[in-house]
Amino acid sequence: MEQNQDNTVDKVLLERFESEIWNKVPHLENNQEGGKIVNATPLVDITADFKECAKKIYNLDISDSELQVYGKLDSTLLTGSIKVRPAANIIHEAISTGKIKSGQTVIEATSGNFGIALGMLSKLGLQVVTIVSRKLQEGVFHELRNMGIKIMDLEMDICPAPGMEGKKDELVAKATAANVRSQLTQLGFDPSIFDNSITEIEALLGKQDIINLAKLLSKKYNCFCPEQYDNDLNVNAHRT
Structure with a gap:
């Protein structure tokens, strides 16, 4: 399934997001006089x-x-996480450009904080699925669950140490792919879509490339991936 190309803006969702989240988070706002910081961090x-x-x-x-x-x-900050700045900025841009609509699912690989920040979307009716490492502290798992976030936990680092991300292990990749398929199915995703992309998925898992796995799953299941590790807003948002 390819990603939805309908870029019509969901104005109801945008209004709710701006009212309940955006107006409570530090962000840059442009006007005729230039840019100004709204709700600057104390x-x-x-x-x-x-x-x-x-x-x-x-x-x-x-x-x-x-x-x-x-x-x-x-x-x-809202959610108490430093990553609420980039999360809010990325999601606001996505809703404003029609990339996210009501009822849609957001999928992202996270080592904790960004996923916790995305939890604020649950109250807007957006499902959040995070791909995390089982090596996370239990407290992080607990906080993610408390925010209504769906979790897919893998026996791999989300951000592998330098030199580790390229080491391929086909047996581990196949076993992990089966695990991912099982967890996706339990979350209500169609396993046949996963099966049609198994070669690409196993190739990414073989390289421990969980970041691009999140992107691929988002594309195949018509979800949205914030792509926090490659998104300029992840850096620029901290100016606030």
């Missing part, structure tokens, strides 16, 4: 802590320095 003065750290850890006495250091208080 800053906290950490100068004293910074100077104390410099003295205790690095034996540097900068107590007389006039420098001031501020940090972003990310714990105040």
